Amino acid sequence: MTASGHRIRSLYERMESGRPVMTREQLIALAQRVLHVSTLSGVIVRVHHTVRAVTRLANDHVLSSDDGEILYVQVETSTGGPPSPIFQVFTNQIDDETVSAALRQCEDLLRASQVFLADNGMKHMPRYQDAPAPVRLWHDATVDAMTSSRQTMIPQILQTVQAAGLQAAGFVAIMARAEAAVSKEGGVTFFHDETDSEVTVSARDLARKGAGWSGQTARDWRTIDVPAVASRAVKIAKDSVNPVAVEPGRRTAILTPTAVAQLLRHFAEQWSAVNTDAGLTALSKSPAGGNKLRQRIFDRRLKMTSDPADPDGGYRPYMMQDVVASPPMTWVEDGVLKNLAYDTWYAMERGKQYADLPFSFRLSGGTTPIDEMITKCQDGIFVNAFSNVEVVDRRTCLLTGATRDGCFLVRDGKISKSVKNFRFLTSPFFFLNNIEAMGVPERAAFGYTPVGEREQWWSMFSNDWPRLPLIVPPLMVRDFNFNMLADAV
């Protein structure tokens, strides 16, 4: 009980109440408290509040929970156009003194930069537009699962894996998030809330070097099938025992949606219009600059889209960098590059539609099930998942990494044997032009996906767990470069 008689509810009480994060009214009230004392225009206050419930399992038992909340208040000031810097201050404390201090910092710097910009003849550019249509990414069932799921899903995982004589590890994470952005100048208010969840299971046969992994991720917990996830991990682990070494080289690869998602998680930065026009990405016409808009860049069947209201994923409906609605975008259609991601200021300069980088997207164009891909494959490698996928060269999106948790030789239309893991070297701009077959897209579980060295720059958007949805199909591609054996289990 507080001095004023106001009772603070615990984290679990809030979970059980069905609303563990701040409501729209609370977030906006908090943001407006800060704006109220600001005398300048060009101020945006964002508040993000996340609550998560995490269980980790390892070596056949529960390792620990990792429950808690993450809060940050971001005060931002800017004149809105290039080369104006954006002054941002983050804090996770919402007392008036701290947030006022954050505001003062930003305002001091904005005043100083306005003098600089005025002296240099630079003009202000407006940044704010109407609020976007809300998207429904909140599911009460997911919030319920924060407290109710542990007593069922933990034994489901442990018993399924142990019954097969294997060792269990796993990760179950459930999240609720609410965020709001309020701008002083435009009087615009954005609010968004969402839930998300991910279950991953690893099963190992230590004696016979078998390892299997499976995962599922969904915003609505009711669609998560924990026994199925555990059973799939068990099957892969049992099939993967006693792996043999196979000569590295270019082979046909059959990739699960998780494997495809892990390869494509670095895709977003390729779509930066600024970098592309400067000759810095694989979508550049040449190192000297220009872009490949309206050119065919992938297999003709491929379509790549982003939509905040995607039924299998979805994401916040406003752009991170500016307080504007994030429009649905078609990036690629019939294999042709249709759009790049223009910042608001660059879009205004070029007369283009602005859009966020495609950290979340859907890749579609086929319906072939994985079993049929295997049947059609005379000689190839089935890859369940990759680990540590990193960008070698941004200009070509050349990637390296290694397979893990289930890698099999496919011969004459059948899984032939378990093989030792490989390192690989490839680019999506290769393998998406070498598609033999494509399946139905689904939201892929990422499992453990560390922030890569280059990704740290984008980590606020791309690594904020859970990762933004990638809805991708299984693929069968030719000439995938497995370039070295990796003796990893």
Add this chain to the structure above:
Amino acid sequence: MPALNRRDFLAHVSVAVAGAALGGRNVFAQRTAITSATAVLPPISLLPEPMTPASLRAFAAHALNAARGAGAVHADVRVCEQIRMRVDGGDAAIIGQFSLSPAFSYGIRVAVGGATAFVHGVTPSADAVAAAARNAVATARGYAAFGEGRTVWTPGPAVSGEWTTPIQLDPFMVPLGDHAALLSSLFMAATRVRNVGSDLPSATVNWTRETRVYASTSGSQVTQTFYQYEPEIFEFKAGYPMIEGRIAFRPVPARSGGYECLTAPDLQDRIKQQADDAARLLTLPHRPLDVGRYPMVVDGTMVGSLAARTLGRALEGDRVLGYEIGASGGSYLAPPEDVMGTDIASHLLTMTAGRPAPSITAAKWDDDGTETREIPLISNGRLVNYLASRQMATALRGSTRSADALPGLPGCVTAPDGDNIPLIRTPHLAIAPSPSSATLDDLCRGVKKGVLLLYKGYVSTDNTVASGFVLYPGALLEIDRGTVVRRLRGNGVQFATRRVWQALGALGDATTLAQNAGKMDKGQPSQFGAYSSSAPAALFKEVDVINTEIQI
């Protein structure tokens, strides 16, 4: 209502903002006048008063009392107040991008019935901390129903005391204008050299000051104040603004310390020297090397990066014992009963682990309450220790052949802040240089045809660290008959980890020692932990040089 500063906050427990679910304060502070004199203000003046260590200790005590009261058998807590300052070197007319980000966090770990739970939060109120502790106990009780009574963690023997990073000058007391001017001058020390530039118009650095209290139900209570410096963007490119063929170097690694990290009298000269050296390399032609196996010479910064990512990481006890399976992965240096006491590298390699100042990892106690110390990891190529926590040490001890092979504890269990669960992390690794004279040039001189890696790069490995790929080396060069003759284009270096360390052919002497620092990810959800190294240059007898140039 009287104005409350944050010092008084705990005295008026949990004043809640009406309607908000979280604790907070509802009194507006007085605004300071905004004047052009801001530049002469020290950063600390722009912030509310920090909480006192006594306040943080009070929070910790409150959490432990609540945990005990709820039935915890063991409990520990980390309470952290942190200020992070991000500074750009800027134009004289503006300060540049500058921000001060205060943060408060805590994490409570409890053990009940053989199960462990961890709950974290950010609300600086005694009630919230106590509620979090009770929540953790409730969760652990629930988990205990599924376990076999195994407890992975228990607090260690009681420790108490205080420690502060040794500093000469608090960076938060230095006027903002001075920060910007210093960074500008360091930036220009490099960019004044012909053909040297940067992708961004200035350097950006982060300073962190954190007070962290660790306390446990076994009676521990330690208070540490850390000062750390981290270059966020402090990289230069010789060959700028070209993209192809340029040489990247980062002259100042992250470390612990105060403002003196950047005010050493010879620092500008050292930066200029690096810039000159890198610019000289631009005169070399730029061509690919045929793929194949070649000897590789590596400078100290790159050896440190290799060591941390392929040895340190593989020696983390939780990876070795399978606790990171499904997360960051396992280790090729497992199982311990087969690997401990065997030769895992060339006899030339002797490596220790610890957390000395001024490395970025410096501390007196870790986040398990273990006092930090230097321990041997590899002696003349032989594995003699893993990086262990107390609980992992027990499991590793049981796995080894020899009863004498008791894993030493360097105190390497850390969490990046209060609301992350502590994990075993690679700390500061020190590789002993060659006692005989051997410069980098000497190492190259013995190479008929090979490659030279300079300046810090990044090593990507697979999930058991059994193989690796060198990413973004500052410079990748060709050695031909003992002389550096070309910058390499379209080539990469990959290796099998065990083989590359067994192929260590020579080490540089003490004059080649270089400091390095970086971050590695771990855990799920993943968290970053800092590592650092001190390592000499080295010659590896063979690595795979591959082609990375593709046409799309």
